[in-house]
Amino acid sequence: MTTPTADAVRRAHDWFEVNTGWAPPDDETLAEWVADGVCRCPDECLVAPDEWCEHGLASWYLILAALAESDRQGPNRPVSG
Numbered sequence: 001m002t003t004p005t006a007d008a009v010r011r012a013h014d015w016f017e018v019n020t021g022w023a024p025p026d027d028e029t030l031a032e033w034v035a036d037g038v039c040r041c042p043d044e045c046l047v048a049p050d051e052w053c054e055h056g057l058a059s060w061y062l063i064l065a066a067l068a069e070s071d072r073q074g075p076n077r078p079v080s081g
Contacts, residue, residue, distance in 0.1 A: 004052075011056045011058070012052075012058045016042065025060050033060075039051075042063070047059050
């Protein structure tokens with residue numbers, strides 16, 4: 001069973017596959033966004049840090065948190081949110 005957050009992270013990864021020119025924010029930028037209570041999604045939509053946009057893409061905060069969690073769990077683990 002997946003969660004809405006995991007689905008939004010998966011949709012963002014699917015989006016990465018067919019879109020170019022994107023890059024994750026640096027740590028300082030992400031920290032500023034979160035401190036302000038906002039975050040960007042890969043398609044530049046502005047949302048709350050723990051949300052996803054109207055297009056279904058997770059915020060960079062959620063995407064990077066899922067990647068960090070995957071790294072902590074070790075190789076060959078699925079990325080989840």
